[in-house]
Amino acid sequence: MPGRSARPQRKPPDTTLELADRLHSAAIHLLRRLRRQDDASGLPAPQLSALSVIVFGGPITLGDLAQAEQVRPPTITRLVAALEADGLVERVSASDDRRVVHVQATSRGAKLLQEGRQRRVASLAAALRGLPAGERGAIARAVPAMEKVVRGE
Amino acid sequence: MPGRSARPQRKPPDTTLELADRLHSAAIHLLRRLRRQDDASGLPAPQLSALSVIVFGGPITLGDLAQAEQVRPPTITRLVAALEADGLVERVSASDDRRVVHVQATSRGAKLLQEGRQRRVASLAAALRGLPAGERGAIARAVPAMEKVVRGE
DNA sequence: TCATTTAGTTAGCCTAGCTAAGTATATTAT
DNA sequence: ATAATATACTTAGCTAGGCTAACTAAATGA
Numbered sequence: 228m229p230g231r232s233a234r235p236q237r238k239p240p241d242t243t244l245e246l247a248d249r250l251h252s253a254a255i256h257l258l259r260r261l262r263r264q265d266d267a268s269g270l271p272a273p274q275l276s277a278l279s280v281i282v283f284g285g286p287i288t289l290g291d292l293a294q295a296e297q298v299r300p301p302t303i304t305r306l307v308a309a310l311e312a313d314g315l316v317e318r319v320s321a322s323d324d325r326r327v328v329h330v331q332a333t334s335r336g337a338k339l340l341q342e343g344r345q346r347r348v349a350s351l352a353a354a355l356r357g358l359p360a361g362e363r364g365a366i367a368r369a370v371p372a373m374e375k376v377v378r379g380e
Numbered sequence: 381m382p383g384r385s386a387r388p389q390r391k392p393p394d395t396t397l398e399l400a401d402r403l404h405s406a407a408i409h410l411l412r413r414l415r416r417q418d419d420a421s422g423l424p425a426p427q428l429s430a431l432s433v434i435v436f437g438g439p440i441t442l443g444d445l446a447q448a449e450q451v452r453p454p455t456i457t458r459l460v461a462a463l464e465a466d467g468l469v470e471r472v473s474a475s476d477d478r479r480v481v482h483v484q485a486t487s488r489g490a491k492l493l494q495e496g497r498q499r500r501v502a503s504l505a506a507a508l509r510g511l512p513a514g515e516r517g518a519i520a521r522a523v524p525a526m527e528k529v530v531r532g533e
Numbered sequence: 534t535c536a537t538t539t540a541g542t543t544a545g546c547c548t549a550g551c552t553a554a555g556t557a558t559a560t561t562a563t
Numbered sequence: 564a565t566a567a568t569a570t571a572c573t574t575a576g577c578t579a580g581g582c583t584a585a586c587t588a589a590a591t592g593a
Contacts, residue, residue, distance in 0.1 A: 354529045
């Protein structure tokens with residue numbers, strides 16, 4: 228019985244509301260599962276997420292980063308402060324508008340992301356590899372649509 | 381690892397590692413988006429999630445609930461305490477083993493779940509309704525597999 | 534009987550999120 | 564030119580979720 232959900236559901240949802248509900252629930256549990264297996268790799272998920280945007284999105288203002296990360300300005304200030312304290316990113320103030328702060332990855336930050344990301348999602352990847360190909364394929368085909376939802380399109 | 385939001389991607393992932401990465405990222409952003417739209421209506425996500433297990437899974441021990449929710453015992457103690465303080469669940473100690481505590485929903489808890497939960501996911505449901513039917517279907521077909529991954533099967 | 538295991542709680546810590554209010558810089562209107 | 568307003572970010576202070584370590588109480592078993 229360990230590991231057994233109290234609510235096993237194997238049928239696809241058949242109303243949009245049920246779909247939303249189950250997607251929501253699955254997201255919560257997915258992240259909790261990953262967080263628990265994360266410990267070795269270093270940064271907490273939100274910091275890693277922000278770092279990833281910074282590394283891939285180049286220098287970015289704090290405001291844009293907050294929007295990309297779907298959080299309020301004070302939250303991004305704090306996340307960036309934590310990353311900066313670890314030497315993974317640095318602030319650069321804009322020359323033309325001195326209110327604006329750009330943030331960019333240091334080489335250490337970029338390196339940590341490259342190395343750490345695979346480790347962090349390794350357990351999820353392993354679980355996905357354990358699925359029948361058809362089910363893994365179903366998830367793969369759903370991901371672009373999920374990203375669209377997340378971006379609010 | 382997340383972070384694809386700075387660069388929208390519309391292609392399905394073609395390696396398992398990339399799939400894991402993007403699924404993870406989508407889950408993070410999905411939950412943040414929902415949290416922000418979670419009005420005064422009710423409980424924070426983790427409490428709602430636990431309440432849902434309790435309502436649908438009947439009376440359940442704290443240990444089993446912790447497992448179902450993928451959290452450590454102290455966390456479940458705290459979540460249940462919060463739900464109890466709101467009169468949504470109640471503790472019942474087991475007659476045969478006095479260490480064990482079962483938790484069950486009150487009628488208020490069951491009612492709040494029925495009403496409030498749908499409200500909470502309403503914005504997600506609306507976003508899903510805005511998708512082309514094919515993409516919504518892709519997500520619907522992926523959900524059972526995601527639940528399987530989450531349960532660690 | 535006494536040691537061990539099991540279920541849950543308590544204490545104490547850290548991180549993530551928020552709002553409200555503050556500072557500094559830009560912009561706009563008078 | 565200056566006053567009002569808007570923007571970008573920070574600070575302060577709060578709620579909440581997550582953890583480990585250490586505890587109590589009850590069951591099990593040698």
